[in-house]
Amino acid sequence: MSRKLTVIPEECSGCSICELVCAIxxxxxxxxxxxxxxxxITYPHPVVRMPIVCSQCKKAACARxxxxxxxxxxxxxxxLIKEECVSCYKCVEACPFGAIYAHEDCELPxxxxxxxxxxxxxxxxxxxxxxxxxxxxxxxxxxxxxxxxYAQMKEIEFYEKGEKKTIRYAEIGKEEL
Amino acid sequence: xxIKSGYFKKGLSVDLGSGSIERxxxxxxxxxxxxxxxxxxAKLVWDNLRKHDFKIxxxxxxxxxxxxxxxxxxxxxxxxxxxxxxxxxxxxxxxxDSSMGGRFGVELRQSGIDVLSITGRAxxxxxxxxxxxxxxxxxxxDLKGKNCLEAEGTVKQRLGTQAIHVATIGVGGxxxxxxxxxxxDWSRNAGRTGMGxxxxxxxxxxxxxxxxxxIPVHDVRGLVTENEKAFRYMREHKYFKMWQQExxxxxxxxxxxxxxxxxxxxxxxxxxxxxxxxxxTMLAHYKIGDSACFACPMCCGNICLVKNGxxxxxxxxxxxxxxCAMLGSNLGIENFAAVLSANHLCDELGIDTISTGSIIGxxxxxxxxxxxxxxxLDGREITWGNEEAILEMIRRIAHRQGIGNILxxxxxxxIARWPEMDEVLLQVKxxxxxxxxxxxxxxxxxxxxxxxxxxxxTRAWTIAKEVEEGQNWSDEDKxxxxxxxxxxxxxxxMLGVCRLPWIELGLSERHYANFYSCxxxxxxxxxxxxxxxxxxxxxxxxxNCHLGATRQDDSLPHKVWxxxxxxxxxxxxxxxxxxxxxxxxxxxxxxxxxxxGIPPASLEKKFDN
Numbered sequence: 001m002s003r004k005l006t007v008i009p010e011e012c013s014g015c016s017i018c019e020l021v022c023a024i025x026x027x028x029x030x031x032x033x034x035x036x037x038x039x040x041i042t043y044p045h046p047v048v049r050m051p052i053v054c055s056q057c058k059k060a061a062c063a064r065x066x067x068x069x070x071x072x073x074x075x076x077x078x079x080l081i082k083e084e085c086v087s088c089y090k091c092v093e094a095c096p097f098g099a100i101y102a103h104e105d106c107e108l109p110x111x112x113x114x115x116x117x118x119x120x121x122x123x124x125x126x127x128x129x130x131x132x133x134x135x136x137x138x139x140x141x142x143x144x145x146x147x148x149x150y151a152q153m154k155e156i157e158f159y160e161k162g163e164k165k166t167i168r169y170a171e172i173g174k175e176e177l
Numbered sequence: 178x179x180i181k182s183g184y185f186k187k188g189l190s191v192d193l194g195s196g197s198i199e200r201x202x203x204x205x206x207x208x209x210x211x212x213x214x215x216x217x218x219a220k221l222v223w224d225n226l227r228k229h230d231f232k233i234x235x236x237x238x239x240x241x242x243x244x245x246x247x248x249x250x251x252x253x254x255x256x257x258x259x260x261x262x263x264x265x266x267x268x269x270x271x272x273x274d275s276s277m278g279g280r281f282g283v284e285l286r287q288s289g290i291d292v293l294s295i296t297g298r299a300x301x302x303x304x305x306x307x308x309x310x311x312x313x314x315x316x317x318x319d320l321k322g323k324n325c326l327e328a329e330g331t332v333k334q335r336l337g338t339q340a341i342h343v344a345t346i347g348v349g350g351x352x353x354x355x356x357x358x359x360x361x362d363w364s365r366n367a368g369r370t371g372m373g374x375x376x377x378x379x380x381x382x383x384x385x386x387x388x389x390x391x392i393p394v395h396d397v398r399g400l401v402t403e404n405e406k407a408f409r410y411m412r413e414h415k416y417f418k419m420w421q422q423e424x425x426x427x428x429x430x431x432x433x434x435x436x437x438x439x440x441x442x443x444x445x446x447x448x449x450x451x452x453x454x455x456x457x458t459m460l461a462h463y464k465i466g467d468s469a470c471f472a473c474p475m476c477c478g479n480i481c482l483v484k485n486g487x488x489x490x491x492x493x494x495x496x497x498x499x500x501c502a503m504l505g506s507n508l509g510i511e512n513f514a515a516v517l518s519a520n521h522l523c524d525e526l527g528i529d530t531i532s533t534g535s536i537i538g539x540x541x542x543x544x545x546x547x548x549x550x551x552x553x554l555d556g557r558e559i560t561w562g563n564e565e566a567i568l569e570m571i572r573r574i575a576h577r578q579g580i581g582n583i584l585x586x587x588x589x590x591x592i593a594r595w596p597e598m599d600e601v602l603l604q605v606k607x608x609x610x611x612x613x614x615x616x617x618x619x620x621x622x623x624x625x626x627x628x629x630x631x632x633x634x635t636r637a638w639t640i641a642k643e644v645e646e647g648q649n650w651s652d653e654d655k656x657x658x659x660x661x662x663x664x665x666x667x668x669x670x671m672l673g674v675c676r677l678p679w680i681e682l683g684l685s686e687r688h689y690a691n692f693y694s695c696x697x698x699x700x701x702x703x704x705x706x707x708x709x710x711x712x713x714x715x716x717x718x719x720x721n722c723h724l725g726a727t728r729q730d731d732s733l734p735h736k737v738w739x740x741x742x743x744x745x746x747x748x749x750x751x752x753x754x755x756x757x758x759x760x761x762x763x764x765x766x767x768x769x770x771x772x773x774g775i776p777p778a779s780l781e782k783k784f785d786n
Contacts (some may be wrong), residue, residue, distance in 0.1 A: 013476035015469035020253045024397060030252055031391040043363045044326065044492045047466055047480050104389060126474030127467065
């Protein structure tokens with residue numbers, strides 16, 4: 001079953017632990033700028049903290065522009081075949097999310113490989129802002145939210161002292177405040 | 178065994194007057210003895226003082242500003258985003274330092290230097306841009322008058338990149354407000370002892386940094402193993418989630434319950450409406466997100482937004498306990514939105530929330546008591562909880578308008594103008610006291626009195642033990658706990674990490690010795706580190722003694738002797754002057770200083786090289 005790394009920006013605190021663990025795992029160095037994930041932060045309006053990480057696109061823009069066919073989808077992960085890569089960095093520019101990175105010291109672009117299926121960043125995120133979920137579950141929370149906001153406005157019937165009444169979910173408990 | 182890694186062994190010395198940029202090599206002896214952060218700061222300040230025969234004007238071009246992360250800054254371990262600023266404080270005229278979180282220090286280290294020192298004064302208002310190995314002083318006179326965030330944005334735009342971190346000063350720093358701070362990443366501040374005024378005196382509006390280098394770590398594998406233990410401990414702690422949610426705001430309820438919360442300029446130590454400015458109120462109505470410093474799982478930062486009312490649209494990273502207490506209960510403000518607005522204003526203007534809240538509290542009380550007349554206040558009445566008058570006063574201080582021109586000189590300046598204000602100002606050595614009432618706690622009183630930078634809780638925070646376990650323990654124990662704290666807490670500032678995982682979640686300080694060993698490759702024990710930290714405490718004491726501080730300066734605010742809190746569990750409590758003098762003598766003795774508080778002259782040799 002293919003699983004996706006997803007990001008919940010509302011949960012992210014911007015601590016960059018994901019960047020550190022990624023760099024340590026892949027390069028063995030303490031350098032957040034050698035990671036395949038970066039937290040982008042904007043303030044004060046709007047305030048957003050969002051980790052940018054590869055979505056492992058099935059029709060990957062990076063693979064499409066790669067002149068040496070070094071980016072290939074293997075088991076649902078877009079892998080960089082190091083031997084094939086010519087370091088032209090076309091993929092870095094082509095990615096619509098900016099999720100492939102470059103660093104002066106590194107010959108090759110830095111691209112998320114999902115740590116072989118068990119991403120270090122997901123394990124170490126102290127806020128649960130990075131999640132690994134089955135592909136089928138993508139969008140589930142949005143769907144559920146949608147249902148809940150519909151239900152909020154829905155009317156239900158109930159009996160009070162034998163009298164039939166209706167109330168909207170959204171209004172339950174309001175009069176007590 | 179000597180240092181194998183953990184440092185670039187390079188400094189950067191900039192003279193803004195001549196434009197000279199040097200890269201001194203740091204010797205092994207230097208980095209082993211002083212470690213980093215506040216340690217480097219104290220040493221370089223000491224060297225500069227000796228060079229000028231101890232005659233310097235803190236705001237003169239000869240004064241040195243040291244910017245120093247530590248060997249653990251930016252390293253994969255809990256809360257490693259700290260960076261210290263050190264100089265002779267314009268507020269106290271003595272040694273001063275202040276640290277900030279965020280990511281500025283990490284970026285500075287990644288540019289390949291261990292310490293930055295700045296002297297001289299630029300002809301035009303300038304910025305310093307450190308782009309890895311490329312260092313430039315760039316005049317940007319039109320930044321004048323810009324607030325911190327606006328300046329940060331403009332600098333990023335001019336330099337054509339968002340991928341830098343910028344430390345800026347606001348109007349307060351430009352105008353030499355004695356408690357001006359240095360701001361980075363929107364709202365992380367090095368708040369205390371007026372480091373922003375030092376930058377302002379050098380005509381330096383901002384320091385922008387980009388660094389891409391690997392932070393040297395000797396044993397990465399060992400570090401990861403050690404850190405996993407530390408992270409696991411923190412995550413499993415019963416208060417971990419609470420810290421993520423409320424951050425330091427949880428202290429409001431605690432302080433109120435224990436009767437140590439400042440209210441009405443410390444006239445009281447409980448605030449009847451504390452629940453309108455506490456963590457629960459923040460969570461229910463204002464908080465919209467978490468914010469963490471680098472590599473911190475605790476993320477004590479809160480992002481708050483005022484959604485409606487006259488302060489609608491105010492968005493800040495904050496508040497935390499100190500700001501909320503000093504600008505809230507201490508000024509009698511019970512409207513959380515107004516506290517946020519005052520905090521926001523201080524951040525933007527670049528002045529310290531603690532000192533600002535303390536000084537405005539003293540002004541209100543001074544006016545109440547008739548020490549200040551309405552004409553002293555430029556005809557504008559100011560009373561407890563008067564939000565508009567208080568916000569206006571903050572602006573007047575930063576812009577040095579009317580009475581603000583005197584208030585901006587800090588406690589010492591205020592007392593020089595109105596000697597009777599000494600009764601209502603809460604300050605030690607010229608630094609305003611932070612938001613913990615020391616009247617119910619002799620050890621906390623001792624901590625404030627003997628802190629090298631003035632009445633700040635950063636060196637020792639012993640109040641919790643005393644308000645929880647009562648005061649009935651021996652003088653020796655009280656002295657020892659203060660000295661213990663004065664060794665451990667500054668150690669975090671030397672290493673370049675935050676102390677909250679230790680003090681709040683009880684993460685063992687022994688981890689930090691192991692972290693140091695992994696990073697530098699030099700086997701080190703906690704006792705070894707503490708002894709080095711203690712040396713720095715002696716060094717800052719020596720600096721202060723040379724600058725004229727005496728036993729009389731290790732004193733306490735007038736109120737602590739004379740005016741007990743009116744209500745709450747500590748009503749009626751004051752510190753007895755006689756008891757205090759006895760415990761102070763004992764403290765000196767235990768530290769190996771003489772009866773006047775002067776360390777032995779032989780100690781000076783230690784800091785020669």
